[in-house]
Every structure is written in C-alpha cells, then in structure tokens.
Amino acid sequence: xxxxxxxxxLNVSFKTADGLVHAVDDLSxxxxxxxxxxxxxxxxxxxxxxxxxxxxxxxxxxxxxxxNIEVNKTKILTSKDxxxxxIRGKDVAMVFQDPLSALNPYxxxxxxIGEAFLTHHPKASKEEVAQKVLEVMKKVxxxxxxxxxxxxxxxxxxxxxxxxxxxxxxINDPKILIADEPTTALDVTVQxxxxxxxxxxxxxxxxxxxxxTHDLGVVAEMVDRVLVMYAGRAVEVAKVxxxxxxxxxxxxxxxxxxxxxxxxxxxxxxxxxxxxxxSLLNIPQGCSFNPRxxxxxxxxxxxxxxxxELHQIGSNLSACHLSEQDIKRMNNEEIPxx
Amino acid sequence: xxxxxxxxxxxxIVLLFVVSITxxxxxxxxxxxxxxxxxxxxxxxxxxxxxxxxxxxxxPILTQYFTYMKGIFFGRTYGEGAQAFSCPAPSxxxxxxxxxxxxxxxxxxxxxxxxxxxxxxxxxxxxxxGLGVVSAVKKGKTLDRISTAFAIFxxxxxxxxxxxLLIYIFIIWLPIFPFPSYVSVFEDPVxxxxxxxxxxxxxxxxxxxxxxxxxxxxxxxxxxxxxxxLAISKGLSRKKVLFKYVLRGAITPIVTIAGLDIAVLLGxxxxxxSVFGLPGMGRxxxxxxxxxxLPVIAGITLITAFIVVVANAIVDILYAVLDPRVRLEx
Numbered sequence: 256x257x258x259x260x261x262x263x264x265l266n267v268s269f270k271t272a273d274g275l276v277h278a279v280d281d282l283s284x285x286x287x288x289x290x291x292x293x294x295x296x297x298x299x300x301x302x303x304x305x306x307x308x309x310x311x312x313x314x315x316x317x318x319x320x321x322x323n324i325e326v327n328k329t330k331i332l333t334s335k336d337x338x339x340x341x342i343r344g345k346d347v348a349m350v351f352q353d354p355l356s357a358l359n360p361y362x363x364x365x366x367x368i369g370e371a372f373l374t375h376h377p378k379a380s381k382e383e384v385a386q387k388v389l390e391v392m393k394k395v396x397x398x399x400x401x402x403x404x405x406x407x408x409x410x411x412x413x414x415x416x417x418x419x420x421x422x423x424x425x426i427n428d429p430k431i432l433i434a435d436e437p438t439t440a441l442d443v444t445v446q447x448x449x450x451x452x453x454x455x456x457x458x459x460x461x462x463x464x465x466x467x468t469h470d471l472g473v474v475a476e477m478v479d480r481v482l483v484m485y486a487g488r489a490v491e492v493a494k495v496x497x498x499x500x501x502x503x504x505x506x507x508x509x510x511x512x513x514x515x516x517x518x519x520x521x522x523x524x525x526x527x528x529x530x531x532x533x534s535l536l537n538i539p540q541g542c543s544f545n546p547r548x549x550x551x552x553x554x555x556x557x558x559x560x561x562x563x564e565l566h567q568i569g570s571n572l573s574a575c576h577l578s579e580q581d582i583k584r585m586n587n588e589e590i591p592x593x
Numbered sequence: 594x595x596x597x598x599x600x601x602x603x604x605x606i607v608l609l610f611v612v613s614i615t616x617x618x619x620x621x622x623x624x625x626x627x628x629x630x631x632x633x634x635x636x637x638x639x640x641x642x643x644x645x646x647x648x649x650x651x652x653p654i655l656t657q658y659f660t661y662m663k664g665i666f667f668g669r670t671y672g673e674g675a676q677a678f679s680c681p682a683p684s685x686x687x688x689x690x691x692x693x694x695x696x697x698x699x700x701x702x703x704x705x706x707x708x709x710x711x712x713x714x715x716x717x718x719x720x721x722x723g724l725g726v727v728s729a730v731k732k733g734k735t736l737d738r739i740s741t742a743f744a745i746f747x748x749x750x751x752x753x754x755x756x757x758l759l760i761y762i763f764i765i766w767l768p769i770f771p772f773p774s775y776v777s778v779f780e781d782p783v784x785x786x787x788x789x790x791x792x793x794x795x796x797x798x799x800x801x802x803x804x805x806x807x808x809x810x811x812x813x814x815x816x817x818x819x820x821x822x823l824a825i826s827k828g829l830s831r832k833k834v835l836f837k838y839v840l841r842g843a844i845t846p847i848v849t850i851a852g853l854d855i856a857v858l859l860g861x862x863x864x865x866x867s868v869f870g871l872p873g874m875g876r877x878x879x880x881x882x883x884x885x886x887l888p889v890i891a892g893i894t895l896i897t898a899f900i901v902v903v904a905n906a907i908v909d910i911l912y913a914v915l916d917p918r919v920r921l922e923x
Contacts, residue, residue, distance in 0.1 A: 310826050316733075336831075344828035356819040360918055361841055371827040407917040423827065 259430050259463050260286040260309065260347075265322035267304050267313065267487075275319075276535045278304040280487040282322075283565075286431065289461040293474045293495070295510065296484035297532045302467045305484075306433045308332075309465075310349055311339040327430055345375045348424035352436040354416035358408035364419045365404035368392065372426045387426060395422045396452060414445035421452065428460055435467045450477060471514045475499060483507050486533050486543040493571035503573035503582050505550045542576065553581050594920055597913050605906040612898045617658050620891045627887050630690070661686070685895060686888030688881075695892035698877060702861075705775050706873035709865065710858040712789050713796035718851060721801035725808020726840065732813060740805055747802035756795040756868035763791060773869045792869045796862060800854060804847060811843025818842065845915050849908050856904030860897030 267279040279301040286292055294302045307313050311331045313320055324331040327346045331339060348371075351357040359367060368391060369384045379387075385404070392400040395418040408416055417437065424432055434453065438446035450473060457464055466478055474481060474495065481498045483491040483506065491504040502508045512526035530547040533539055545551055545558040554576045563574040568582060577585065628645035629636065645651050648671070649660055663669065668682035680687055680694035687694055724740040731737045747755075763769045773788040815821060816839055824838045861875030874893065881889035913919045 312822065312825060340828045340830065342828070343826055349823070349826045351819050351823060353819060357823045359820040359824070359838060359842075361916065370829070374828050374830075409918050420823070423823070 257288055258285050259288050259327055260465075261323070261325040262305070262309070263323040265305065265308060265324060266320065267301070267308055268319045270317040270319065271536075274536050277538060278487055278535055279308070280538075282484075282487070282489055284482055284489065284492065286463045286465065288430065288463055289457070290480065291457065291464040291466060291478040293466045293468060293478040293481045294484060295469060295471070295474060295481055297469065299486075299532055299535060300484040301487040302484055303435055304487075306349065306435050306465065306467055309431075309433060310343060310347060341375070344371050344424075344429075345427045346429055347431040347433065348427065348429040350417070350420050350424050350432065350434040350437045353440045354413055354420050355440065357420050358416055360408055363405050363407055364411070365392075367408075368419065368422050368426055371423045375427050388422075391422045391426045392419075394456070395419075395425065396448075397422070413441055414448060417441060417445075417449050418452070421449070421456075425456060425460075425462075429462060431463045431465065432457075433465045433467070436469075437466075438470070438473065439468075446473075453477075471510065483510070486538050487535060488543060488574065489565060490544065490575070491571055491573040492565065493573075497570045501569060501571070501582075501586055503568050503571040503577070504544075504575045505548050505577070505585065506544050507573075508585060509547075509549075542574075550577060550581065550585055553577060553584075594913065597920060598910055601906055601909050605902055608902050609899060612902060613662065613895060614658065616891060616895050616898060617661060618654070620887060620894075621654050621657070623887070625885055625887055627689075630885060630887070685892035688886050688889050690884050690886045691889075695888050698889060699874070699892055699896055702872060702874045702877040704777060705866070705871045706859060706861055706875065708778060708785070708789055709792050709796065709862060709871060709873060710855055712793040713800070713858065714851070714855050716793050717797035717801040717804060720797055721804025722808045722840075722847065724801070724805040726812065726835075728805060728809040729812035729816070729839070730835065732809075737809075740809075744802035744805040747798045747800075750799065752795060752799050752862075752864045753868055755798050756792070756865060759791045759795055760868070773871070775871050788869070788871075792865050792871060795865050795868070796858065803850065807847050807850065808840075808843060811846060812839050815839045815842035845912065848911055848915060852904050852908035852911070853901070856901045859900045859904075861893070 262285065263283050265279055265282040266277075269276040269278060282301070282305060284292070294305065296302050304313070308320060309324055309326065309331065311334075320332060322332065326342055329338060329342055329346075331342075358364065365385070365388050369388045372387050373379060373384055376383075388404060389400050392404065397403055397415060397418050403411075408419070411419065421437075432453075437453070438449050441449060453464065454477060456462070464478075466473070468474060478495050481491075481493060481495055482489055483498075483504065485506050491498070491502065491507045493503070498507060499511065502511060506528070509526070509528035513528060515525060528547055529549075533543055533546070539546055539559075541557070541559040541561055542548070542563050548558065551558045557576050561576070563576050565572045565574045568579050575582075626641075628648060628650050629641045632641050632644055649657060652660070660669070664680070664682070664684040664686070666682055668680060669684045669687075670677055670679040671687040678687055678692070678694075680696060683696055685695040685699065688698065691698065724743065728737045728740045764772060770787050770791060771784075773791065774784075775788050776784050778785040821834060821838050821842075824834050829837075859874070861873055861878050863875035863879050865871070866873045866875040867879065874897075877889065878893045880886075881893065
C-alpha cells in the first residue's frame, strides 16, 4: 500500500470581476494504491476544482494556486508542462460527468480510445493500437467491438458512451482514476452497471479511485474513505463505516439525514440543511458552516471567530469546535433548527 | 453517404429547374420590350411587330420557356435568312445589341472572375482563419486586440475605397505592381499574377474579417466543451488539442459561409472588377444593365443562380463529410 497521491495545503482561487473566489481552502489528503476515496459535498464546495488541480488543468491566467500536489512523486504544481502531459492520461486519468459531451462528435470511438494510448506510446504500430483498443473496449463491456470500433459517439447510448470514456481512461492502466460524478447523467439502471464496472476493473488492476459525487448511496456501496468538503474546505475525513455510523461534523450529519434509506418511515419528512451554501466570494468568518449550523449554540461565539482545523475525534478527522461529548449527544438527537 | 450525395444532387436538379422558371418569368414581366430594343434606328411600329414575331416574343410564355430551355440543351438559331445567327448548346440567348451569343460572352467573362474568386478565397481563408486562431489562443492579449482591430477595419471599409487605397499605395506611391491589365493565366502567368494580386487583396481584406470573428468565437466556444477537456486530460499536446479538436469543432460554419461567399463572388464582383478594370462577370452584368441588354442579363442571372445552387449542394455534401452526425439524418 504505497502512497500514490499527496495533496498538501492546496489553495485555489479564481480572480473574477466580482473579486477573488476561494474555491479550495487549505485542503490536504492522500491516497494509496487500490484505495477508493469519495469526495462529497454540495455544488460549489470545490470538489471538481480539486480534481482539475490534480490533473494539472488549472493553468488559466485568472487562477491562483498554492500548495503541493504529488502524483506518483511528480509535483504537479511546479513541473514543466511536458512532464505533466506525460502523466496525464497515463498515471492519472479522468472520467467526466456527462458522457454525451465528453466525446468528440467528429471522430470514431476507436480513434479516440486509440489516441489516448498512442500519445503515451508514440512508437506503437497501427496494429498494436487497434489490438489494445479492442482489448480495452471488451474489458469495459462494449459488445461487438470489431464493429463498434468504427462507430461515432452519436451512434452509442449514454451508458455505452460512458463505457467508452472509461475505456479511454483505462487504456494506459492509470494508477489513479478520478471519476467526476460519473453516473449523474445516466439512467438509474445504467448507473449501477457503470459502478459495477468500475469496481470490477479496480479489483483487476488495483487502481486508486477518487469518486466525486453527491450520491451517498454510491458512497456507501463503493468507497473505503470519505472526504466531506464544504465551501472549499475539508470538514470531515473518515472511513466510510464511521461516516455513516457516527459523523463528527454537523454538516456531515445534515447530509446523511437528507437521504432517505429503506429504514426511513414512509411518511417521515425528509430533513434538509437550512440555508444555502455560502458564496465563495464571501465566506463566513470562523467556521464557514456556522450560519447554517444547528449545534452552534453548544459551542458559542468561537464558531464565528475561529476557523476549526481538522483534528482527530474518535475514529474520524473533523474540523468542528464540538467536543467529543457534544458529538455523541449530536448523534443521539434530532437536528435543532438554527 | 453515397445515398445522401445522390439525393442531394437530385434535389439540386429539381431546384435548378425551379430557378430557371422563376428567372424566365421574372424577365417576361419586366416593362422592357426586347422587340423594340433590337429594332435599331428608323424604327416603325411595323418593324417592331415583325421583330416580335422573328424573336418569338409573340408566342405564349410557356412556349417561349420551352424554346429557351431547348436552346440550353440543343443550341438555337436566332433570326432567319442572311441575318440568321446560330448559337451552339448551351445557348442562353443572343444579344442583338452586341451581335454575340450570350453563352460566349459569359464564357469570355468567367476566367477573370474565377481568377479573382479563387485567388481571393485562398488569401481570405488563410488570413481570416489564421488571425482567428491567433485571436482565440491569445484571447484578451495584444495580438487578439490587433486582429480584432483589423477585422473591424476590414468590415467597415467599402470595397471601392480599399481597392483605390491599394492602387494608390502599391501602384502609384510604391510602384511594386504595374497598372492592371488582365491577361489569361495561360498566356502570361507573371502579368496575370501582377494584375490579380491587388484585386485579390481587396476582396480578401473586406471578406476576411467575418472569418476571423467566426474562427475566434467558434474556437473559444469549442474550448469550453467537455470533449476538449477530455482531450487535454488524455495528455495530448497543446498543438494537437488546438487543431484536431478545437479548430475542427469550429470549422463547420466557416465552410458553409465560405461556400456561399465564393458562389456569390463567382456571380461577379462588380465593384472590385470595375476598380481594377477586370473583364469579368460583374463588369459584364453592369454593362448589360446600362445597355438594357436583356438576354445577357437573363443569362447572367441564370448562371449566377446556377452557381449558388451548385455551391449550396457542395456545402451540404461537405457538411456530411465534416460532421458524421449529419449523415444519419439524410
């Protein structure tokens, strides 16, 4: 179990006409081979920006990025463009949210899958590439590969297109696969197929997966560890079981109660987290969750003045001022209204 | 794909017939009487009437149309006796004013116009798309501003002004080029090039602007597509992403507009041809209108419509070649 990805004190902000948008704030985490980590959070919590940063895709003029990202010992933020390119698609690959728009409509799927291989194996012959493409297409469960290799993306269904996108990601046996909401745009039945596929492929090749999602059902089923993000910060990191059984952070608790499970009573009212996520232009002082937090009164003013750091309580790392007793009490109670 | 092309060509032929009928009807309702125009001096009502019968204008309109169409496919003899003049197929009519077959007048005018169009199109496409690519890559930077300024300059300058400006700079002020006098490329390629370069540049400067904007905006739009992000995350080089993905995604509307622009130019660039004294379709059309030389005007209208219809068909077929999604809908 070696460490394959290290993110340390990552800060990302975007300069916009309205001011500086702090998309990611002091984020640190790591990933070992074969591990699956879920990054969970509402829209705008910095999940996708983190993924783009790991891929080295944040190089527009208006981005300010600090900290350290190491993919397989290569420092993404300080390496030359050509070095990052040699890692992209080879050591770390990405699966996008919407397979309908992720494939180029003008080229055949065989061409697009093969291109990913050819870029990193420039000396490969045409036959080798074709062989490799057929192999990976079979691996991701595309039927009649000999025929389908020459089809265009529009001739595929959404689920099949996502398989093609996964084939592109997997053709170079990456060490890390970043899946940015890979099933959000798909039918429920197809979602399950794609998740099964990713799980099977991971078993075969021991790829580490970062799964960006807000589907907690998927999280419970797929992952080893969970990183909960709120307003660009990590608010809780823990093994998947302890996240579901005993969350430390009121935000995590809120997310969990907003999900209906089979145990929920049929007519029970679905809990929601009051308020909306903060604007990243203007993040609240202290704990960024404090205006929406129902447990603030147990702590007091500190929530509005001091930014909590991630620290270990029980088996979870969390960034919250609640004491261990308070957390126990919280997990035995309904959420009070803020 | 083959089926798509066949169907598109069949549709084109139908369209050409519709165009020929419309053109013919249009000219038959004009308040100009070709019989009296071709009467000459010492005209009497009797002579005009005789002319009308001789030219076939006394026939019902449908008969006239069929005679005209027959002329296009099999050739036609105009007048009778010693004055008879026969024009071989495809005959688009006979100009009594000039005593020439319309077809051969057009055939004489076409080479200059084709020279102008092709040369200009090559320059404006290279210039327009090139500047557009630079603009898109350097969005917001100085180079983008310069090319935007150039585009606005080109868009807002009238053609005759650009033409005269170029004549002043390159012929009078810095005599790089001789005064233009058109010769066929097959006779004297060097003088042909020297004559054609400034007209090309004139048309190119005026036309390139649109292509710069189309390329720039199309590329910027394509750059935000997910498939471009996927291409980058595959590890492709910047150049490959830019040309194989971004420019490729932006090129389809450019092909459409270019096809139609070229077609319209082939019908004659009246102003450019006049400024540079090129004996092309535009000049022929202009002179024929001044002379009320109806058969020639009708012939030019028909040919121009023909070129536009054919260009449209070519653009549609190119579309299907460029975009695999179009092939399905056929």
